[in-house]
Amino acid sequence: SIFGKTRCFFAGVLLFGIGSFLCGFSWNLESIIIFRALQGIGGGALIPLSQAILRENFPPNEQAKAMSFFGIGIVLGPGLGPTIGGWITDNINWNWIFFINVPFVIIDLLLIFIFILDKSEKFSKGIKIDYFGLITMAIGLGALQIMLEKGQENNLFSSQFIVNLAIISFISLVLFAIREFTCEKPAVNLKLLKNFGFFNPTVIQGIFGMGLFAGLFLLPILFQESLGYSATEAGIAMIPRSISMAMFMPIAGRLYNRIGGKKMVMFAAALTSLSLVPLSFMSLNTSAWDLFWPQFVQGIAFAFIFVSLSTIALMALERKDIVSGAGLFNLVRVLCGSIGTAVFATQLENNQIINRAYLTEHIVTNSPYTVQGFMTNPATILSPLTTSPAISKFFAGINQVLMIQGASAADLNNKAYAMLSNFVDRQALIMSFNHVFFELCLLFCVAFVLSLFLVERKSSWHKE
Template sequence: MMEPSSAQINPYVVSGVVSLAAFIELLDTTIANVALSHIAGSLGAGTEESTWVLTAYIISNAIVMPISGWLSGVMGRKNFFMLCIGGFVFTSFMCGIATSLPMLVLFRLLQGVAGGGLQPVQQAIIRDSFPPEKLGIAFGITGLSMVLAPIIGPTLGGFITDNYSWRWIFLINVPIGIVTMFLVKVLVQGPENTKKVKGTIDYIGLGLIAIGLGALQIVLDKGQQEDWFDSTFIITLACISFISLLLAVYWLLRQKDPIVDLKLLAIPSFSLPGIILFFVGFTLWSATSLLPMMVQEDFGYNATLSGLVLSPSAIFPLFMMPFVGKLVNWIEARYLMSLGLFINAIGMWLTGLVTPQTDYATFAIARCFQTAGLPFLFVPATTLAFSRIPREKSSNASAIVSLLRNLGGSIGISLATSILVHNRQMEQSNLVQHLTIASDGYSSLLSAYTRTMQNIGLPAAEASAKAMGQIYQQLLHQASVLAYRDTFNSVAAMLFVLGITALFLPGKNRYTKNNREDA
């Protein structure tokens, strides 16, 4: 079968095809979150053990992502992309039929390896399919996969888990992946006028990156559970990660053809947007993690309903991404990014107004504001990051950008969870101080509850104890809600400061004639 030449294929079609592959990979980073209790029960494992279903994927994904540019050069970008899709389909199938937790964790680890190259290669293909002046529109359309997948993931995962079986959250990837692989084979072409990387594998660089990022991801994922640096395990892994990554930077900067081209970070128009994309991941993933936890723990939502709190927030990015893609040609990127950060800050602040009486509609509206600023962040930052990157460096640049965004997500989840736990302890301590006989509110509530218990036939002493227990449960509930409020407000303050900082980024980042010629 003769493949059409790249000139005969609409670049928007190519972008849609490669974005579908990235979409299913990103979907799997959140789709399993709401199904952990079902997985644990089905496979006879504990809840803590089941979290390795998430951790294994994140760790292996993070290790492969930065070296995907080098692997694309060794194997050819299209060949590597198709291999990643094929591997992702196979491992998804094996996850779906897993008969034990160790088997599931093993294939989630391999699924992360296969999926690690999909996001970077997707962006590299898009970058090379469009002229520089149209990159904003291209990334505006294809960036939908980056924003929508984490939003849709919990909703889809909850619906599948509650109505069918957790196994289908993995098996659903198989038919979609097969169709995507066929479309990539027919429609996507390899880059022209580029040479494949030759030479032996840099085992030292690869090993240092694998150890450093693997240890870092475990620290971020297990830090709160192990009480952070009060744990010898976390301290040891943190030291291993720091030393390994420090040595990796030293080693890679001295190589002629490194597996990760860190010298790209010396380009301000690449490194500064990369930092913004780090906070895109931070914002998106921390909020996506906290909100379903809150409505399930403190408001009694099931997996499906907690996912539906997130799903309406996909509407605004869906329509705004292409529009913002056009704006980057007319408005400086720093202003758009600052606007996005301010909008997201407002969304976090609105969520921080939650009370025990807050209803579904209020949660959904606040969540919509949380994601409304993402198009103004993702599109300008991604477009600017690739504006001065030579085509032969697209794969390496994409790998670094994807890693920064995903690391932002991991750090965002860990930091937000740590702040939440600390705030919960502080709020409980503050509320307990008011549970004294000297407090008129506590005394009257205790008397009312005690009388209610006595009216159903309980002895006075038992009725008093039950009443105190009921009040304490209310205290825990209120302390938890207040802790979530404090946490969302902390993230809002952070985003507000970043919004001001973004205004001081270098200007003149629009696609002027000179920029197009330089690119």
């Protein structure tokens, strides 16, 4: 509102580039956190400003099509990023994950200056900045994010540190909400949530944000720790979703004007939920091909949701609220994505511990001492006398293989027990993934129910 959309867009890209460049020179964890924050400040404004600029330059019958082409770039990033990043990590150096952004930023700045930057935009004087709202939001969301990420490491609310973060987050966010609902020029216009036509798609967007970000977090762990892929192979295995999203974005843009956004969102929610069913029944024999189709189907669903949901939400607003609405809409997506990632990461770890204990009980005798011993030091506690006939047969087969490989007789049992322990760990992890993906499946069922109440409205602000 003060400097103009296109100037802020240019500044955001520039700040993101500077942050990327500095991240490449990070010398410790603290420095990379600071420079990543700088990246976030610049990059955080790009998507809502891009959407606002598109909305103001395309009539309603072309907005879905414009969003579909805009979305191709958005979805290719998460797909190609892990692949390129994995290859760079394996073959060059992690610093170049950040340096590689710099030439693209320079090209972006030139294109923005030539085609987008509106030098006729006037500076608006006298507009008050809601510093109190910005500060309370930053403190509240920052404390919440740290609490979610560190909660598992510190045994959640048994840690005074986590309790303090929860109190700080709660108080800050309450003050933030009160301020935004009462301030004449709020930093984040929460009053827009009173509009059900905007509120409902924003909630659905939050659910899809959880699924998208949680998937980007969980799948590399699944590929690398459970299935034994390298970083590069894991990145390649994640490409199918981005490919299908890029393929179906233009199709979704054309379908929007024919069948309407509500039906597209319903279809996307149902399709995503169904695609998560096979991911809820994986085993250690699951191959990359078994995971190809669920990811490909999810990409189709996310293409439909990206084009339709943002169009439905922003068309429900007046012209003056488009920038604020786009910012809030994307804030919910990112915030829910962060919350979802933290929650499902905690679920993954907790379920793995429970599953390992369950599997251990079925490998050894029911003696609590034996079970606990196997969980802490399997090589010294287990013996052939405490195992079932099936496990004894397993050890016999492993010992033969180890002897062929040249292992000494003294090391046979220790190596066999270590292999069994590793197998149990991997099996417990894959079972944990099954639980988490099933929970995500149920979450998208909720999104489907909410999509039944979507309201599509025709906006007239484009005629102004």
